[in-house]
Amino acid sequence: MATSQLVTDQQEKQVSEQRRRRGIALFVIAACQLMVVLDSTIVNIALPHVREALGFSTTGLSWVVTSYTLTFGGLLLLGGRAGDILGRRRVFIAGVLLFVLASLLGGLAQEPWQLLLARALQGVGGAIASPTSLALVATTFPEGPERNRAFGVFAAVSAGGGAIGLLMGGMLTEWLSWRWVMFVNVPIGILIAVLAPVYISKSPRHPGRFDLTGALTSTAGMASLVYGFIRAAEKGWRDEITLGAFGAALVLLAAFVLNESKVSDPITPLRMFTDRNRSGTYLIMLSLAAAMFGMFFFIVLFVQDVLNYSPIDAGLAFLPVTVAIVVGAGLSQRLLPVLGPKPFVVTGSFLAGVGMVWLTFTDQHSSYLDGVLVPMLFFGFGMGLNFVTLTLTAVSGIAQHEAGAASGLLNATQQVGGSLGLAILMTVFGTASRDEAEKQIPDFMAGASPEQQAEFARAQELPGRWGDAVLTQGMSSAFMAAAALVGLALLTALVVIRVRRSDLEALSGTAGTGGPAV
Secondary structure, X not given: OHHHHHHHHHHHHHHHHHHHHHHHHHHHHHHHHHHHHHOOOOOHHHHHHHHHHHOOOHHHHHHHHHHHHXXXXXXXXXXXXXXXXXXXXHHHHHHHHHHHHHHHHHHOOOOHHHHHHHHHHHHHHHHHHHHHHHHHHHHHOOOOHHHHHHHHHHHHHHHHHHXXXXXXHHHHHHHOOOOHHHHOHHHHHHHHHHHHHHHOOOOOOOOOOOOHHHHHHHHHHHHHHHHHHHHHHHHOOOXXXXXXXXXXXXXHHHHHHHHHOOOOOOOOOHHHHOXXXXXXXXXXHHHHHHXXXXXXXXHHHHHHHHOOXXXXXXXXXXXXXXXXXXXXXHHHHHHHHHHOOHHHHHHHHHHHHHHHHHHOOOOOOOOHHHHXXXXXXXXXXXXXXXXXXXXXXXXXXXXXXXXXXHHHHHHHHHHHHHHHHHHHHHHHHXXXXXXXXXXXXXXXXXXXXXXXXXXXXXXXXXXXXHHHHHHHHHHHHXXXXXXXXHHHHXXXXXXXXXXXXXXXXXXXXXXXXXXXXX
């Protein structure tokens, strides 16, 4: 009897120890995902301070955001593939360490190109670590309630990371320095790298090939396309380098499509686009992300440069839109099996469009309440209705073994769409603000030489009311372009999306397993 009790006690102790280890493993995985997701927003609040410290132009400043999202989105699928082939724990740790190194270099940057290179390396590290961390949840936790809870924690971190990044970015920038929005990742990443080999088990390797050609041609092609748009904003559409960038993008993206149609293990399976619902889903996400990234970029500049908010106040100013996104996502997740996806993508895109059109009326006299808060609530709630719906629609009617590729492609589409959209909006902003600056020159630089006036207009750095007029005129025009992108999403939702009733059970069953990062 005593021996039996001793065995039982040992078993309970082993079970308790295993649960403790898995709890620490979940902390490590969630901390990595939080670090990667919040870096999409933590730098945003610091942008005006980065501009002053390193001498960025307003258009050049967009690369601080774009260089991260481009490499992150462009290499996301390759990162997931690397975990399968080389072992997930090994790849996870490598991605985290690269992210840490890039963050350290970014915090030490003294020139714009140094910060941009560091942000690009951060994106590479994030693309390696993020998809592997999601896969580690499935391999670390047994099926059932424990795995479901782990997925719930992962999804909550993914959804809340953006808001945490905005607040943390504001506090670090105001209390310490903008450099700490980069440095903060170093101790967190080192802790993750130390704990991972202790509490996360090795996963088996699977045979396969890396589609390096696809990854490089797609990422380089999108980078060239984005550069072309941003260059056009500064130098015009007839500039030789601008035209060369667009030409290179065309060649590289064509090579990417050709490569994907021939290789046995493509990074982007083209068959994913044969289904009208998935193709429509990707186009909607691309359009909405393009508008969303641009909106956050310009509103950050508006509340700090025009409304004179401190970095902390700017971070708090964005909290309501995060709440609106969470509320919209929760509502859609509960009602999706009953109503189907189409009402949510249509309504969500329409509400996002209302918010974006409202923002086009923002000028230097607008307040936070009527110029920022209300339109952002419309936009955020609409985006919330879309996030879960688009994720589940992307995997509806697809084989189980391809669900990861389908949802991963949607996430990559969000990141790449945000980069491309911000570049397009920067082109519109650059043209409109330059025109407005030229109108202001006679009032501000009377008597200056034509060369000085031209240089002044290009710099787009007008003080006081002149600067506010230039910034808000450029923003208003950019928001018009963003509204057109949301209109494309709405049209696609109305015309293309047709999910069958028989797919609703599958949609309900996959809810809560993660999706696009907010």
